[in-house]
Structure formats: structure tokens, C-alpha cells
Amino acid sequence: MIDTLLKRLLVMLLLVAFQVLVLNHLNLSGYGTPIVIACMVLYMPMGSPKAGILLWGFCTGMLVDIFSNTPGVASGAMTFVALIQPPLLNLMVPRDAPEDITPTIQAMGSGNYIRYTMILFLIHHLVYYSLECFSLYHMADAALLMLTSWISSVLLALLLETFRKKK
Amino acid sequence: MRELLDRISQNVHWVVFLLLEVLSGFMLFKFNNYQGSVWFTQANTVAGKVLEWEAKGLQYMNLGKENAYLVRQNTLLQSNLNVLRHELAELKRDTSVTQRYHIDLLKDMEMIPAQVISNSVRQRDNLITINVGSNDGVEPEMGVISGTGVVGIVSKVTPHYALVLSVLNSRSSISCRLRGTEYFGYMKWNGGNPLQVSMDDVPRHAKPRIGDIVETSGFSSLFPAGIFLGRVAQIHNSGDGLAYSLEIQMGTDIAHVQNVCVLKHHMKEELDSLRR
Numbered sequence: 001m002i003d004t005l006l007k008r009l010l011v012m013l014l015l016v017a018f019q020v021l022v023l024n025h026l027n028l029s030g031y032g033t034p035i036v037i038a039c040m041v042l043y044m045p046m047g048s049p050k051a052g053i054l055l056w057g058f059c060t061g062m063l064v065d066i067f068s069n070t071p072g073v074a075s076g077a078m079t080f081v082a083l084i085q086p087p088l089l090n091l092m093v094p095r096d097a098p099e100d101i102t103p104t105i106q107a108m109g110s111g112n113y114i115r116y117t118m119i120l121f122l123i124h125h126l127v128y129y130s131l132e133c134f135s136l137y138h139m140a141d142a143a144l145l146m147l148t149s150w151i152s153s154v155l156l157a158l159l160l161e162t163f164r165k166k167k
Numbered sequence: 168m169r170e171l172l173d174r175i176s177q178n179v180h181w182v183v184f185l186l187l188e189v190l191s192g193f194m195l196f197k198f199n200n201y202q203g204s205v206w207f208t209q210a211n212t213v214a215g216k217v218l219e220w221e222a223k224g225l226q227y228m229n230l231g232k233e234n235a236y237l238v239r240q241n242t243l244l245q246s247n248l249n250v251l252r253h254e255l256a257e258l259k260r261d262t263s264v265t266q267r268y269h270i271d272l273l274k275d276m277e278m279i280p281a282q283v284i285s286n287s288v289r290q291r292d293n294l295i296t297i298n299v300g301s302n303d304g305v306e307p308e309m310g311v312i313s314g315t316g317v318v319g320i321v322s323k324v325t326p327h328y329a330l331v332l333s334v335l336n337s338r339s340s341i342s343c344r345l346r347g348t349e350y351f352g353y354m355k356w357n358g359g360n361p362l363q364v365s366m367d368d369v370p371r372h373a374k375p376r377i378g379d380i381v382e383t384s385g386f387s388s389l390f391p392a393g394i395f396l397g398r399v400a401q402i403h404n405s406g407d408g409l410a411y412s413l414e415i416q417m418g419t420d421i422a423h424v425q426n427v428c429v430l431k432h433h434m435k436e437e438l439d440s441l442r443r
Contacts, residue, residue: 033289049180050183051180054180054184055183055187058191069287069294071197072194073195075190075194079184079191080188083180083184
């Protein structure tokens with residue numbers, strides 16, 4: 001119990017640090033910055049308490065908000081994704097999988113896992129950029145930003161997945 | 168009864184979801200104006216500390232570039248000094264007013280060196296956080312410059328940090344003029360390219376040319392006159408056709424600025440009380 005909690009906390013801090021200290025500084029000349037904090041929600045095993053997922057997601061988003069001057073944007077998007085994750089995972093895992101499956105490439109199969117990541121990230125980016133452009137950008141710019149950011153984020157998340165395996 | 172309790176505990180996540188989203192929405196609307204956001208965002212001490220460490224680390228990597236910058240700036244200043252010394256020597260013969268004027272201008276200004284610890288150019292309203300605050304004598308409404316020109320205006324201070332309204336902010340407008348003429352205008356940023364700003368309402372008879380230098384006018388107490396802003400890159404007609412609107416290539420690349428100076432004007436209050 002305590003063990004998983006600490007592990008999750010560590011993952012959260014690593015993700016936030018990576019996002020805030022590295023990714024937020026990538027200025028891809030007008031294209032969107034990759035956002036990988038949704039991995040926090042992505043890694044939640046099936047059957048975890050839904051309120052717990054929501055709180056983890058919200059806290060991760062909140063931390064990123066504090067460090068990147070975007071109050072409410074990341075936390076709002078993360079909370080929304082956290083609501084979507086359990087039914088989405090339910091839909092994506094193979095029928096014969098164990099009840100408390102942790103979403104990884106091995107457990108789900110690469111096709112399923114990539115689809116799961118893409119859909120979850122798409123929802124996250126949709127909400128994130130709608131919240132951000134609500135106050136800041138023009139619609140067409142936001143759409144381009146969202147699309148490029150989504151593609152780069154998914155690729156990066158799949159890359160991170162390979163590191164996760166080794167742990 | 169039992170069933171009811173089960174129902175509730177099964178659906179408690181909806182309540183949590185709504186609560187958290189309302190909280191996020193509250194933050195989004197409440198804190199997105201920059202004045203209210205200081206305690207919560209980057210000037211917040213913990214976040215400020217972490218970002219400062221990061222900036223320190225990054226500075227080491229950029230020292231080479233920064234040095235090259237300084238050397239170039241130094242050479243430029245020295246050559247300027249040479250020219251000025253010559254001119255001054257000539258002027259001294261008939262009057263000492265010019266000399267006194269120059270010395271007075273600099274005497275009124277105190278320069279507080281600072282380092283940028285967080286910065287953005289991606290948004291419509293960009294803010295910069297620097298590592299000096301009210302303990303170092305920084306107050307809101309002070310100008311901030313770097314070696315290559317104007318950077319922004321202090322908007323909010325905490326004891327150790329200050330939030331700077333970058334030139335790249337829709338709220339910022341800096342009084343400027345074409346060097347060598349007294350025609351002035353206001354510099355604005357219209358989003359997009361962080362190296363391009365515009366100066367509106369330049370009268371037609373000012374005859375601006377591409378490559379002309381744009382500098383601060385000194386009309387506000389924030390910046391002394393003559394601080395470099397950029398060069399005219401393109402000349403457009405303004406909407407009503409009565410004036411020019413100039414596109415200006417910024418002298419300072421805000422995205423890479425690290426060492427800045429806050430300008431403290433000793434006579435600021437006196438000046439402001441006159442203008443009120």
C-alpha cells in the first residue's frame with residue numbers, strides 16, 4: 001500500500017520535473033510543446049479507486065500549473081482525463097486479461113497500448129488547449145499547436161514506456 | 168439503506184470530479200490576471216527557488232554565448248564612448264550644459280543587476296520572473312533593460328522576486344522615438360514573432376527609413392532617453408492612411424535574455440507627482 005503510494009509519488013515528481021524543467025523549454029518555433037504529464041493517469045492500473053485517480057491527476061496538473069504560470073489549465077485537463085481513464089482502459093484491454101491489469105505494452109499488446117495512449121492523449125490535449133486558448137490564442141493557431149503537440153507527446157510517451165519496462 | 172450507501176460510495180468519484188474541475192475553473196478565471204497570480208505562481212518562494220536553481224544550471228551552459236555578447240557590447244560601448252568624448256570635448260569649449268545634462272541623467276538612475284529565472288515568449292501575454300525583489304529595492308513600475316536593449320517593466324514584487332511585464336505582452340506599451348528625430352510613438356507587440364514589434368502613429372513627415380534606430384523617448388520616468396530598442400524593418404501605412412506604422416526588429420532576443428538590470432529612478436516620485 002505504502003509502497004505503491006511512494007512509487008506513484010516518485011513517478012509523479014519525475015514526470016512533473018521532466019515536463020517543467022525540460023519540455024517546457026522546447027520552443028519548436030511555433031509548434032506545440034510536448035505534454036507528457038497525462039502518463040500519470042495513463043499508468044493507473046485497472047480497478048483502482050476512481051476518486052484516487054482523479055486526485056492523482058489533479059495534483060500532477062496542479063504542480064505543473066504552479067511551475068509554468070498556467071493556473072487551472074493543466075489541472076483541469078488532467079482531472080478530465082482521470083475521469084475518462086477507467087472506462088477507456090476497460091474498453092482497450094483484451095477480454096482475457098486479469099482484473100487488476102496495469103497498462104503496459106506487454107500486458108495489453110502493442111496495438112492496444114498505442115491506441116489507448118493516443119486516445120487518452122488526444123482527449124487531454126483537446127481539453128488542455130481549449131482551456132488555454134479560451135484565454136489566449138486564436139482557434140486556427142490552437143488547432144495546429146494541439147495537433148503537433150499531440151503527435152510529439154504520444155511519441156515521447158511511447159519512448160518513456162520503454163524506460164518504464166526496465167524499472 | 169445499505170443499498171443507498173453502496174450507491175453513494177460507488178458514485179463518489181463524480182462528486183470528486185466535479186469538485187476538482189470547479190477548483191481548476193476557479194483558478195483559471197481567478198488567477199489568470201497577472202496581478203492576482205503572484206502568490207500562487209512563480210514568485211511563490213518554493214517554485215521560485217527551484218526555477219532559480221535551474222536557471223543557474225542553464226547559465227553555465229550559456230556562458231560562452233553570454234561572454235561573446237558582452238564582448239561585443241563592450242566594444243560597441245567603447246567606440247561610442249570614443250565618439251562621445253570627442254563631441255564632448257568640442258562642446259565643452261562653449262558650454263558645459265550638455266555635459267551636466269548627461270551626468271545628471273545617469274546620476275538619477277541606479278542600476279540593480281538581476282538574473283532571469285523564468286521566461287516565456289510563447290503566449291500572448293508573456294511574463295518574466297527575476298531574482299531580485301523589494302529587499303533589493305525593486306518596486307513596481309521600474310524599467311528593466313539588458314545589454315542589448317529594453318526588456319520590460321516590473322509589475323509586481325515579493326521580497327526576493329519580481330514579476331516583469333515583458334515587452335512581448337499585449338498590455339505593455341513603451342514610449343519610443345526615432346533616433347536623431349523627436350518624433351515619438353508607442354511600441355507594441357502584436358503576437359507571433361518574438362523579434363518583431365511595431366511602432367504606430369509615426370507622422371508622414373518624420374520620413375522614417377528602413378534601418379533607422381528606434382530608442383526610448385525618455386518621456387516616462389521608467390527609462391532614460393536613448394536606450395536602444397531596435398531597428399526599423401518595414402514601413403506600412405496606418406489604417407487611416409495619415410501616418411506610418413513601423414515594423415521593428417527587436418534588439419533584444421527576449422527568449423534568450425539572462426542578465427538584466429532594473430533601473431531605479433531616484434526622482435521618480437517627484438516626476439510622477441508633477442504628471443498627475
